[in-house]
């Protein structure tokens with residue numbers, strides 16, 4: 090019998106969050122960003138659950154797009170990094186994948202053979218990928234010369250600071266994008282990670298691209314997903330496998346990193362950094378048992394971690410402990426570990442089965 094450490098995936102919560110994203114997107118449609126294995130939730134689970142709602146999916150690379158097709162979903166899939174080799178363009182044509190064109194090398198590949206529908210990436214200040222605004226006329230002309238201009242369906246850009254309400258950068262990037270693309274009003278435009286959906290007055294044009302909010306985690310600095318009206322999709326849970334009393338002065342675990350200042354009932358939970366639980370979550374990081382909040386003690390091991398059961402005296406071996414989910418948001422755990430919910434959700438390892446409910 091396998092240990093009962095699982096990531097429970099609530100597909101109703103996913104659909105709720107997608108509908109909230111669509112509502113916030115106004116006249117834009119929301120393409121569901123489901124890269125990195127559906128942000129760790131299982132790409133087939135997520136694609137399937139949104140198949141009747143999302144008009145398009147977005148992923149990083151072609152392998153992920155094939156995983157969506159293998160799951161039986163037929164919607165167009167946007168490849169946010171475009172293709173990594175010329176030969177992939179044929180697969181894009183055959184499978185209704187829409188690569189983003191972000192560099193001259195990809196432009197050259199497009200000129201060589203059959204072209205799928207493409208999006209052109211505009212670098213408005215993120216400075217990761219894309220063409221500068223002053224390069225766009227040349228790129229469009231090159232597509233025209235290659236006989237592929239009709240395959241260009243729109244422009245995309247990506248915001249660097251939409252998660253920070255104090256930053257003016259999103260306004261500047263939006264302005265830059267509008268000016269850069271104004272010469273092609275017949276083409277579509279796509280902006281807007283999750284955070285942009287929470288910025289009032291932010292134009293999202295034809296297609297927004299929500300990712301993290303679909304999974305119920307927060308895209309905003311200093312706020313949790315539930316505080317933004319989102320429902321957590323993943324509940325990470327593991328069984329309590331041992332309980333004991335430790336006396337004042339006794340320590341727990343590696344490095345003897347936590348020492349009891351009084352008699353304390355503690356328990357061991359069957360999950361650790363080998364499952365993707367963050368090792369940097371120290372003493373005091375919240376967890377829950379039976380809906381009651383408890384706290385971690387000492388260092389997280391590869392397969393186990395320790396919790397303080399003072400607040401849950403009725404807890405017994407075999408009881409499920411929530412590491413994150415409805416009682417403790419993944420954003421809170423991330424804050425305790427010095428990271429973001431994105432990293433925790435995508436970091437749950439393959440040792441943890443994803444169970445949809």
Ligand SMILES: Cc1ncc(COP(=O)(O)O)c(C=O)c1O
Nearest residue numbers: 122169247282283298299300301
């Ligand atoms: C180009 C692009 N669009 C949209 C997203 C979705 O962002 P978020 O998960 O913050 O909503 C990402 C995520 O990294 C991205 O790279």
